[in-house]
């Protein structure tokens with residue numbers, strides 16, 4: 041019977057309408073024969089009666105094409121992620137061909153052998169390897185003598201071209217469909233350009249299938265047609281869309297919808313939507329009109345009914361369906377009988393019956409494509425670790441949170457906090473504790489998380505190789521070891537709550553010592569490589585005194601594609617070269633930072649003021665950014681532009697300057713009012729400071745942090761205190777108006793900064809691997825003119841410096 045039938049090209053050349061079938065994996069999943077996830081078609085062998093039956097239903101609904109149920113029947117897909125099947129790829133492909141042929145011969149239908157995208161391509165296998173995969177299926181199609189070939193469901197036109205090139209070798213007609221919308225393929229190739237490439241590869245029929253609703257797919261095919269015609273080429277056009285409404289999808293289509301794949305029901309098209317679709321497709325010149333996932337036989341019947349006058353006949357299944365619901369004339373209830381008319385169904389806006397459901401949702405949009413680690417396919421089952429990792433990815437990203445206007449609370453400065461706990465040495469301030477004392481670092485992360493932080497910054501401050509080796513610092517761990525350990529710790533704790541991991545880089549000795557841009561960037565690159573390997577959520581370039589170096593850092597961090605935040609340790613006076621905060625911010629945004637601000641060096645209100653100036657600068661330049669602030673927890677009203685480093689109390693006498701929790705309330709409110717939404721801390725911040733920030737912003741965030749179970753708001757816990765006068769302090773106005781004394785009668789309230797005013801390139805700022813020599817130290821002491829007896833100081837210092845250190 042088959043040889044006497046008109047072939048696919050004959051039909052299309054004659055201007056006939058060819059109706060396709062619907063998507064088998066979705067229909068058979070609902071019927072219990074396909075597993076959602078692998079979506080493989082082993083049912084062609086395990087349950088041939090189910091597959092045969094579905095073919096029959098589509099034939100009866102009016103389909104002219106029986107696509108072999110060989111979707112994802114490539115060997116690499118059948119074995120993907122731990123799936124073990126009792127049948128070989130060849131058995132499944134052969135079984136599928138036999139079933140399609142059997143049913144096609146029962147009516148006026150052709151058999152199309154189908155191939156689709158492969159795990160091998162996503163996993164970056166070579167063209168030769170991917171083509172060999174297609175070839176194995178093609179060998180079966182040739183043996184079983186299918187009528188034509190369809191390469192369908194390709195997200196990347198490049199792979200579809202390879203498929204077409206392989207299918208063409210059979211000498212049979214080739215159709216090619218991408219699962220793309222009007223935005224183009226996953227590499228951004230436009231539909232027009234995709235179509236041209238497919239036609240040039242040898243496809244006689246081009247179009248799209250799956251991933252988008254009918255109107256969106258028709259729109260995409262229209263663009264393909266325009267492209268092909270503009271290129272002076274010729275083709276036939278096909279469309280096999282979803283039977284789900286997807287107006288809220290991005291370029292990845294329905295896979296990104298939160299409802300995919302088990303809650304798509306409210307989106308299913310009605311048969312009346314299908315009438316519209318069929319008409320629209322026909323109008324734009326598409327003549328091969330079918331369906332993909334979600335299509336049930338009644339959807340195809342609706343397409344056939346809409347195009348009945350063009351085709352000259354109704355499908356067999358229409359015997360059980362009056363046109364436009366005419367069968368309802370025989371219904372029991374009169375109000376239902378009143379619905380037996382076209383204008384009723386054509387104008388109905390069907391409700392979902394779900395009072396708490398929105399009409400549109402927000403696609404997840406992970407934005408992954410070929411080559412991304414999470415897209416790599418493998419034979420082994422998904423491990424628990426991989427699953428955990430995928431769940432991590434599902435957390436809202438930093439930009440999603442900020443774009444949505446959420447408050448993101450940062451953590452505090454680790455070097456100062458861990459120095460006090462005995463794990464960091466003041467001076468080098470390097471973070472070897474990440475590898476050396478992981479439990480201490482982990483615990484501090486946990487405390488900040490419990491205090492309300494949404495960001496776990498990797499403890500990688502000064503973890504650049506040049507800094508780790510600076511001035512005689514000798515560590516038993518490599519830079520890579522320290523950076524990796526820091527990432528693991530941050531990730532472990534971030535996963536215990538709603539926190540993201542931010543990989544952090546900071547200014548380098550190399551820059552201060554006037555090394556070249558290339559050399560400084562190479563330093564950042566080494567840390568960055570670890571952050572990528574450990575897949576941090578976003579990146580922070582922080583603690584830069586010179587905007588020039590920060591721009592270099594941002595340029596490097598941007599290359600990862602992850603969101604980038606950048607903070608300078610500057611005040612309202614600007615950076616060490618005198619560049620104003622506004623100008624600094626503009627440069628950082630232009631370099632690619634999405635979040636800009638300041639950290640360290642100044643007290644909270646000074647930092648907020650500096651960020652305000654940044655914001656003004658950015659807005660004046662017509663740019664956009666999010667803003668962050670991570671100040672000191674020390675009061676610094678007496679600082680010059682170098683910040684607290686110049687204070688005579690730095691770093692071992694800063695205690696009287698520590699902010700109270702009530703100061704933190706003021707800070708959090710001030711930062712929020714200034715439009716800053718990423719609000720954290722730096723040196724001096726202890727977990728209770730972050731908790732105070734979280735408590736102040738609890739009304740805006742809608743919740744209190746876990747640590748607040750141990751803290752009554754505005755000191756309310758004091759109500760339970762033993763002493764009555766302390767109980768009397770359990771109120772906001774007491775703490776808000778208190779001016780805390782230092783208890784140091786001989787101490788001034790302000791000091792005068794040292795202010796040597798040296799910056800990049802000054803001899804005293806040159807960094808070195810060797811330990812500071814005695815001569816160098818003596819010179820420094822001599823330079824401190826305000827200390828009268830530097831010789832005495834030097835003797836004291838030299839005497840204690842050589843004492844042994846007891847573990």
Ligand SMILES: [Zn+2]
Nearest residue numbers: 063250332333
């Ligand atoms: Zn589909």
Ligand SMILES: [Zn+2]
Nearest residue numbers: 453640722723
């Ligand atoms: Zn700091």
